Amino acid sequence: MPSNGAAEAKPASTTTNGAAAETRRQRMRMLISALGMLPVLLILCIGFHVLSEGRFFTGQNLGIVLQQAAVNTVLAAGMTFVILTGGIDLSVGSILAASAMAGLTLSKLPELGMLWLPAALLTGLGFGVVNGALIALLRLPPFIVTLGSLTAVRGLARLLGADTTVFNPSIPYAFIGNGSLTLVPGALSIPWLSVIALLVILVSWLVLRRTVLGVHIYAVGGNESAARLAGIKVWAVLIFVYGVSGLFAGLGGAMQAARLYAANGLQLGQSYELDAITAVILGGTSFVGGIGSIWGTLVGALIIAVLSNGLILIGVSDIWQYVIKGLVIIGAVALDRYRLQGSART
Amino acid sequence: MNDPILEMRGVSKTFFGIKALRAVDLIVYAGEIHALMGENGAGKSTLMKILSGAYRPDPGGEIRIEGKAVRIEGPLGGRAAGISIIYQELSLAPNLTVAENIYLGREMSRSGLLARGAMREGVGPILTRLGADFLPSTLVAHLSMGQRQLVEIARALHARSKILIMDEPTTSLSAAESERLFALIRQLRAEGLAIIYISHRMDEVYALGDRVTVLRDGRLVGSLDKPEIRADTIVRLMVGRDVSSFYKKDHDPEAGRGHPVLAAIDMADGQRVKGCSLTVHAGEVVGLAGLIGAGRTELAHLIIGASPKTSGRLELEGRPVEIRTPGEALEAGIAYLTEDRKALGLFLDMSCLDNINLAVLARDAKLGWVLDRDKARERADRAFAGLSIRAANAGVPAGGLSGGNQQKVLLSRLLAIAPKVLILDEPTRGVDVGAKSEIYSIIDNLAKAGTAILVISSDLPEIIGICDRVVVMRAGHIAGEVTRGPNSPLTQEDIMALATGMEHLDA
Structure with missing residues (x-):
C-alpha cells in the first residue's frame, strides 16, 4: 500500500518513541524485580555489623552463616520448583529425616557403607515421586497430599531407627558435613555444605532457565489449562517438580547426617518446611505459581540465616528472635507487594 | 431537543x-x-x-x-x-x-x-x-x-x-x-x-x-x-484511514477442492456433540457457525483430543489418525486457537518470546532438552515482523499487550508448528478493528499457502466475509451447509435459518 506510506509515517514515529520509553520502563522494572530482596539482605548485614560492633563481617562468622543457610537453601531450591507450578510441598522436613535415617542405617553395614549417600538421595526421590504421582495422576490437592506425607513419612523415619537416635562416628564422606573447600590456602575456604548448596542453586537455575522443562514448569504454574491445550504433559511436569523437591530433601538429609554423624527420626528436620517456604516467598516467587526465580530463593534463604545469626550476635533473647523474624518476613513481603504494584498481570 | x-x-x-x-x-x-x-x-x-x-x-x-x-x-x-x-x-x-x-x-x-x-x-x-x-x-x-x-x-x-x-x-x-x-x-x-x-x-x-x-x-x-x-x-x-476491503479473501475458493486434509467422521462426546462429520480441504476456509451452545467449541475440542470422545474417528490427508491429547494433535499438524485466550491460551506472565515458542521448544532444543535461545529469538522476531505484533520487544510479558496483539502472539505459537489444519475459535473476539483486518489477511495468506482452515465464529458478517463455505451446527448436530455459488453469495439469512431451525418453515 504505497499510497498510505505518508499517512502512516507520523503515527509510526510516535509509536517508536512510545516503544522506547516503554522499553526503558520495562528494563527498570526488570532490574528492580531481579534485585528483589537483595537490598534488604545487604541492609540487614550492615545493620547487624554496626549493632554487633563489627563482629558480623568476619571470615569466621560469614562461614557460619553460609553453613547455617546451606540445608535450608537446598530444601528451598526444591520448594521453588514446586511453588512455581502453583503447588506446595509440606513434607520436605519429614523426607529429610527419613532420608537421613535410611542413609545412616545403611552406612553402618560394613560392605554397603559407601552406598549410604545414594541411598539417602534415592529415598528422598522416591517419596517425592510418590507425592507427585498422587497429585498429578489422582488430581489430589498438593496441600492435602503433602500434609499427609508430612505425617506418614515422619512415622516411617521413626520406624527406620526403631525410634532411637542412630549414630555412626565413622560415616563415609563425613567431610561434606564438616570439611571446607580451600580456595586460597590459609586465607579463604568455603564449607562443603555451602558449596553443595551453591551447586544446587546453579543446577536449578540451569534447569529452570535453560531447558525446555523449565519453560514448561513456568507454563504449568502460569496457566495449567492453557499448558494442557498447548500439548504440555502437565502430569509429567508435576511428578518432576515433586520428585526434585524430594530429591533435594534427601540431599538435605545426607548433609545433616554427615554433619551430625547421627540422626533421630523424631527430631531431625522438624518444621524445616516452614523455613524453606519462607525463603521461597521472601525470594519473590508467587504463591499462585508461574512467577519467580531461583536467585530470589537464594537471597531469601540467606536473609533467614543472617537474621538468626545476627540476632544471636547482638544478644537478642531466643523468644524475641521468633517475634522479630516473623515480623521481618511479613514486612519484607509487604514491601515486595508494594514494589511490584502495577506490573505483572493486566 | x-x-x-x-x-x-x-x-x-x-x-x-x-x-x-x-x-x-x-x-x-x-x-x-x-x-x-x-x-x-x-x-x-x-x-x-x-x-x-x-x-x-x-x-x-x-x-x-x-x-x-x-x-x-x-x-x-x-x-x-x-x-x-x-x-x-x-x-x-x-x-x-x-x-x-x-x-x-x-x-x-x-x-x-x-x-x-x-x-x-x-x-x-x-x-x-x-x-x-x-x-x-x-x-x-x-x-x-x-x-x-x-x-x-x-x-x-x-x-x-x-x-x-x-x-x-x-x-x-x-x-x-x-x-x-x-x-x-x-x-x-x-x-x-x-x-x-x-x-x-x-x-x-x-x-x-x-x-x-x-x-x-x-x-x-x-x-x-x-x-x-x-x-x-x-x-x-x-x-483514521480508509478501509477499502475490511474482509480479505484473495485465495481461490476452488483451489484445494478434491484434496481433503481433515475429515472428522461421526464425532460425539455423549453430551453436547451428537455425531458430527465435516471435511476441510487444503487451501479452504470453512466456517463453523451456530448459536452459542450448539456444540461448536466442543466439537473442536473433540477433534484435537482436549476432551474424550465416545465415538468418531479422524482422517488426516486420507489416512486414519488417533488423537487422544492436544499434544498429539499438534504433532499430527492440527493446531487449535482457543476462544478464551486468557484462560486457555496465553501465559500472561511469560514473555511473548516464550509464548510464541512454547509449542516448538522441544523440537528446536539442543541435545533434546537445552533451549536454543537464538532460534527462539529469531522465531519471535519473525513473528513480530510477519504479524506486525506491537509491543516494546519480544521479552515483555504477554499480559501487557492489547487484545489484538495477544491474539497475534497466540496465533504465532500455532503457526510455528506449520500446521496442516488450523482451527480458529472466535479468532477476533475482543480484538480491535485494525487487528481484526490484519488477522483476516493472515488467514487469507495461510489459505493461499494451502493450509486447511476451520473458523468458528458467532460474527456472521465475519464468517461470510472470509469463508468459502459454512457448516452450521444446531444442538449438537450438523444442521446443514451453506455454499457459495457463482450467482448466490453466502447470506446471513441462510446461516441463521439453519442455526435456529427455521429452514423448515421456509421450505
Missing part, C-alpha cells in the same frame, strides 16, 4: 505523563442509546472509569449531570450520581441469590437481622418489569449469562440510575439472548434512561445506536447521528 442528562466538557486524564484522554466532550440525552466505539486503547474504558468514580479526571474539565456540575469520587460515587456500569465481566456473586445480589452493599435489615423476605419482595416489581423468567430467590450460579445480565440491569434500575453504561454486553450471549437484551435496552430507552453502549460489533451499533461517538487515541474524533451511522464511516473514524 431537551437538555442533556450527561455533559462532559474537556475531560482529560493523564497517567504518568501519558494522555489517555484529551479534552473529550461527551453529551448524552435521556431516552437515547449512545454508542461509544473505538479500538482497544482508544480511551473508552478510561472514560467509563471516570464516570464510575474509579479514576479522577485531570483538573480543568467539567462533568454535569442534569445541568448540575458534579464530582464523582470513589467507587460509590458513580452510583450516587445516578450512573450504573455493567462491565464485560459481570460483577455478580454467584453464591448469592438474585435478590441478595441486587441489594448487595445496601442490604435491608430489621433490628440488625437480614430482612430476606422484604428484599425478595423489593426486587419483584423490577424483575417483572424486565420480564425476568426467574425468581428473586434463585441462586445466580444457576442462571444463564443472559439472565445474569438481566440481574445486573435490575441492580442498576433498583439503584434508580438514570444513566446505564454497558460494556460489550453481548460478548457471552447467544444470538437469541442478545435479541432479548436489545428489546430490553429499547424498552429502557422508552422509559427515559440514557444508555451508553460500548461495542466492537458494527451490527449491534447499527441496530441500537441513536448516536455514535468514536474515540481514537484518547480524542473524540466524531459523533454521528442516526442517519449518518454507516459501517464504512465508523471504521474510517476508528482507524
